[in-house]
Amino acid sequence: GNSVTQMEGPVTLSEEAFLTINCTYTATGYPSLFWYVQYPGEGLQLLLKATKADDKGSNKGFEATYRKETTSFHLEKGSVQVSDSAVYFCALPGGSGGSNYKLTFGKGTLLTVNP
Amino acid sequence: ETGVTQTPRHLVMGMTNKKSLKCEQHLGHNAMYWYKQSAKKPLELMFVYSLEERVENNSVPSRFSPECPNSSHLFLHLHTLQPEDSALYLCASSQDSSQGEEGSPLHFGNGTRLTVT
Numbered sequence: 001g002n003s004v005t006q007m008e009g010p011v012t013l014s015e016e017a018f019l020t021i022n023c024t025y026t027a028t029g030y031p032s033l034f035w036y037v038q039y040p041g042e043g044l045q046l047l048l049k050a051t052k053a054d055d056k057g058s059n060k061g062f063e064a065t066y067r068k069e070t071t072s073f074h075l076e077k078g079s080v081q082v083s084d085s086a087v088y089f090c091a092l093p094g095g096s097g098g099s100n101y102k103l104t105f106g107k108g109t110l111l112t113v114n115p
Numbered sequence: 116e117t118g119v120t121q122t123p124r125h126l127v128m129g130m131t132n133k134k135s136l137k138c139e140q141h142l143g144h145n146a147m148y149w150y151k152q153s154a155k156k157p158l159e160l161m162f163v164y165s166l167e168e169r170v171e172n173n174s175v176p177s178r179f180s181p182e183c184p185n186s187s188h189l190f191l192h193l194h195t196l197q198p199e200d201s202a203l204y205l206c207a208s209s210q211d212s213s214q215g216e217e218g219s220p221l222h223f224g225n226g227t228r229l230t231v232t
Contacts, residue, residue: 034220043119043205043223089158102148102171103221105158 002027002094006106013080013113021075021109023064023090033057033066033073034103036089044089047075080113087111118142121206121224128196129232136191136227138206146211147189148221149181152203164189165211196231203228 007022025033032051036044048057050066050073057064062077075088090106119140128134140147149161163171164183178200180192189206203226210219 036221041225043121043207043225044221045223046220049220102160102163107157 002031002092002104004090004092004104004106006090007109008107010110010112013111015082015113015115016079017113019075019077019080019084019111021088021090021111023073023075023106025071025073025090025092027071027092027094030068031093033064034091035062035064035073035075036091036105038087038089038108040086047088080111082113082115085111085113119206119208119222119224121204121227123227124225125228125230127230127232128193130196130198132196133192133194135193136204136206136229138189138191138224140187140189140206140208140222142208142210142222144208144210144219144222145186146209147183147186148207148209149189149191150205150207150223152205152226154202158205162191193229196229198231201229201231 004025030053032049034049035047037047038044047062048059048064050057053066053068055066062075064073064075066073087108087110089108091103093103122137126134146165148163151159151161160173161175162181167183167186178195182190205226206224207221209221
């Protein structure tokens with residue numbers, strides 16, 4: 001089945017710093033790739049996605065590029081804000097057991113941004 | 116407004132109690148999910164319903180009993196829980212495609228924070 005390995009945190013940055021959270025995947029074929037974000041006290045919400053190789057997903061200043069050569073989908077932001085403090089999850093469809101609609105999530109990376 | 120509403124937001128129950136968690140989605144999706152999120156552990160998929168039929172049950176203890184009366188509502192009935200069942204329980208929905216195609220991304224509720232005493 002498909003799987004994802006995500007950089008473990010926690011990550012602590014100062015405001016306006018550059019952010020990278022690494023994610024690599026193992027998959028059959030080329031499934032869509034996702035980043036979800038979980039703000040304190042809330043559920044997960046979709047941050048961005050890419051549906052095919054070389055696609056770049058972007059939202060709220062975050063970007064991630066689907067790279068099949070390195071099987072990676074790293075999350076980046078050029079200048080983080082305090083409001084970006086959250087847990088970030090990398091995900092892809094088709095976990096072990098073969099369910100195509102089921103997402104497999106990484107372990108999550110806690111980001112804390114200090115003013 | 117997330118489109119997926121979970122109640123209650125917080126629940127404290129003793130080990131001998133019976134309680135239920137409720138989830139409602141207003142997105143017209145045809146699949147609903149229960150996830151368990153514990154501190155320092157990956158998200159655990161518990162149950163999946165597609166078109167109101169349970170299609171996945173990931174070795175969840177029988178003290179958790181799901182119910183999906185229609186495509187908009189999902190319940191998780193709880194009885195004789197253990198302290199280690201304390202966690203955030205997340206409901207999600209998606210539009211499930213057939214023929215092996217990918218469905219839509221998951222949409223999550225804000226969760227029910229469960230504490231078992």
